[in-house]
Amino acid sequence: MQELLDNLVKINLPLxxxxxxxxxxxxxxxxxxDNLGVCVIDMSGNSYASGDYRTLFTIQSISKTIxxxxxxxxTGEEKVFTKVGMxxxxxxxxxIYKLETADVSKPLNPMINxxxxxxxxxxxxxxxxxxxxxxxxxxxxxxxxxxxxxxxxVYRSERETGNKNRAMAYLLKxxxxxxxxxxxILNVYFKQCSIEVSCVDIAKIGLLLANEGRLPFTGEEIxxxxxxxxxxxxxxxxxxxxxxxxxxxxxxxxxxxGVGGGIMASVPHKMGIGAYGPSLDNKGNSVGxxxxxxxxxxxxxxxxx
Numbered sequence: 001m002q003e004l005l006d007n008l009v010k011i012n013l014p015l016x017x018x019x020x021x022x023x024x025x026x027x028x029x030x031x032x033x034d035n036l037g038v039c040v041i042d043m044s045g046n047s048y049a050s051g052d053y054r055t056l057f058t059i060q061s062i063s064k065t066i067x068x069x070x071x072x073x074x075t076g077e078e079k080v081f082t083k084v085g086m087x088x089x090x091x092x093x094x095x096i097y098k099l100e101t102a103d104v105s106k107p108l109n110p111m112i113n114x115x116x117x118x119x120x121x122x123x124x125x126x127x128x129x130x131x132x133x134x135x136x137x138x139x140x141x142x143x144x145x146x147x148x149x150x151x152x153x154v155y156r157s158e159r160e161t162g163n164k165n166r167a168m169a170y171l172l173k174x175x176x177x178x179x180x181x182x183x184x185i186l187n188v189y190f191k192q193c194s195i196e197v198s199c200v201d202i203a204k205i206g207l208l209l210a211n212e213g214r215l216p217f218t219g220e221e222i223x224x225x226x227x228x229x230x231x232x233x234x235x236x237x238x239x240x241x242x243x244x245x246x247x248x249x250x251x252x253x254x255x256x257x258g259v260g261g262g263i264m265a266s267v268p269h270k271m272g273i274g275a276y277g278p279s280l281d282n283k284g285n286s287v288g289x290x291x292x293x294x295x296x297x298x299x300x301x302x303x304x305x
Contacts, residue, residue: 001048004299005038005292009051012036012277012291019279019287022259027157031057031261031278036288038275039199040296041207043216053199057276058154060258062202063139063192064116065209065231065239070138071110071122072227080122082106083177084115088237088244106177111238111256114168118177120188128184132191142208142215142222143201155194162190193258199274202264206272209235209254232266236304243283251294252303263289267302 013036023029037053071080085108107115125131140148169182178185207216213228214221223231235254240247240263247255253273255265261278263286273296277288297303 001040002050005040005048005050008292008295009036009038011295012288015287015291016277016279019281021278022280025154025157025161027154028260033279036277037199038273038292039203040271040273041203042271043211043269045217049199052276055276056196056198057262057278058151058193058260059195059197059202059262060193060260061111062256062258062262062264063195064111065235065256066139066142066205067116067123067135067192068110068119069223069227069231070135071119072230073223074124075122083118083122084110109234109238111234113165114172117165117169117185117189118172121178121180121185123188128187132188135192136195139195143204145201148195148197148201150191150194151196155191158190158194162186165189197262199276201274202262203272203274206264206266206274208272209266210268210270210272232268235266240285241283243285248305251297252305253293253297254304255293257285259284261286261289263293265293268304
């Protein structure tokens with residue numbers, strides 16, 4: 001495995017210059033385009049890593065899987081799906097226009113920004129700070145990393161430039177989806193996206209989902225098998241933005257990407273994978289991390305299809 005990962009990082013490193021780092025969030029524009037790393041953790045606790053796997057990056061949209069998990073735990077499946085749908089969009093992750101169409105009464109799924117903002121409102125807490133603290137504590141428990149924290153510079157950058165997300169939140173308030181102060185919910189969302197992680201951290205998230213909601217090494221249930229399966233299904237249908245269908249065909253592993261450059265993948269009953277490369281394609285997915293996952297899936301026959 002180690003030799004395979006080393007080789008995949010080497011082969012895919014040139015791809016990083018075929019993409020661009022995210023620049024619509026100013027603090028992300030300074031990422032090193034040549035960074036590329038991967039971590040694989042299997043059910044027995046064996047961990048393999050290569051490249052820049054220790055490099056910290058902000059989790060961004062990968063966080064949507066865990067905020068969605070917490071909303072389901074707090075509020076229940078029935079309530080959650082009155083606020084957000086189950087269907088893929090085929091649109092950009094930050095698209096807003098379908099919220100204004102006559103036949104759409106809620107965001108189409110929890111992996112697009114509008115859906116993730118709606119999900120944040122379903123997390124229990126007396127205010128936004130308490131909601132976020134509960135979410136951050138869940139991340140710490142899943143990863144076993146008590147040092148997880150918000151990158152304050154990225155958070156401020158997100159908050160100051162997130163005009164489209166702000167527009168979504170106020171539209172959701174007008175639609176009756178958000179029942180609380182939009183600014184308070186946006187603050188939760190901006191903070192969750194700004195949590196700093198490494199490939200190891202997101203591999204552990206993937207491993208939890210691969211083990212159907214249980215921490216593999218203690219057996220503790222964090223979420224039910226049903227919730228874990230719902231999340232993995234959304235990862236397949238919506239997790240790679242509007243390239244989810246292509247990724248399902250070419251890689252075939254439930255995965256969630258983020259514009260910070262990370263891709264978290266979960267191979268059911270086998271392993272969790274975290275890959276990172278800040279150079280993105282035109283749909284917001286890491287070109288290098290995608291290449292690593294595609295090669296890994298092909299070599300180890302990991303496709304679930």
